[in-house]
Amino acid sequence: xxxxxxxxxxxxxxxxxxxxxxxxxxxxxxxxxxxxxxxxxxxxxxxxxxxxxxxxxxxxxxxxxxxxxxxxxxxxxxxxxxxxxxxxxxxxxxxxxxxxxxxxxxxxxxxxxxxxxxxxxxxxxxxxxxxxxxxxxxxxxxxx
Numbered sequence: 001x002x003x004x005x006x007x008x009x010x011x012x013x014x015x016x017x018x019x020x021x022x023x024x025x026x027x028x029x030x031x032x033x034x035x036x037x038x039x040x041x042x043x044x045x046x047x048x049x050x051x052x053x054x055x056x057x058x059x060x061x062x063x064x065x066x067x068x069x070x071x072x073x074x075x076x077x078x079x080x081x082x083x084x085x086x087x088x089x090x091x092x093x094x095x096x097x098x099x100x101x102x103x104x105x106x107x108x109x110x111x112x113x114x115x116x117x118x119x120x121x122x123x124x125x126x127x128x129x130x131x132x133x134x135x136x137x138x139x140x141x142x143x144x
Contacts, residue, residue: 003078004137005041007034008098010074022069028061031093031109034077038091042137044130052127053116056089060110067097067104074098084138086124086131088112 007030015026039045049056069075076098083090088111095105113123123131 003080003094005034005038005079007037007077007079008074009033009077011069011071013071016071020071022071024063024065027063027065027095027105027107030075030077030095031061031063031091031107034079034093035091035109038079042133044133049130054121054123054126055114055116055118056111057114058109059088059112061107063105063107065105067102069095069097069104075104076101081134081138082108084135086113086122087120089134089138 009030011022013020015022017023036046039049046056074097076096078094078096080092081089082092090108090110093105093107093109094103095107096103113121113126115121123134
C-alpha cells in the first residue's frame, strides 16, 4: 500500500488489557482518528462535509492483526483511499510500530456518502470540486 497520509497515536494504558496488550477494539477507533485527521489534512473534513449536508457512515470494516501492540508504543497508521466512486469510498490502513516500522495490522473501512435523510448522494454531482479532490487521491481502483 502506498499511503497518502500517516497518523501517529501513542498507546494509552486504558487501551490495553491485563497483559498491557492493545485490545482489538481500539484499532477501529484509531482508524477513525486517522481518517478524520486525513480528511482534515486534505482540506475537506467531517465538519465541512456535515455543514454541506453530507454524511459518511461506515458500512464495512475489516481488521487483521499481525503483531501485538502494547502500552507505551507509538502506532503509525498509514491511510490510503483504495476505491472511490461518486457514492462510495474504501480506505485501507496499516498499523506500524513507529519505532521499528514492524507491520502490526492491516484494515479497511467502507463508506458511503449520504444526505441528512440517510439517502445516498453523488458527491460528483452534489460537490464536484470535493469529488475531484478525493478522486485524485484514490489509488489505483478509481471509478468514474
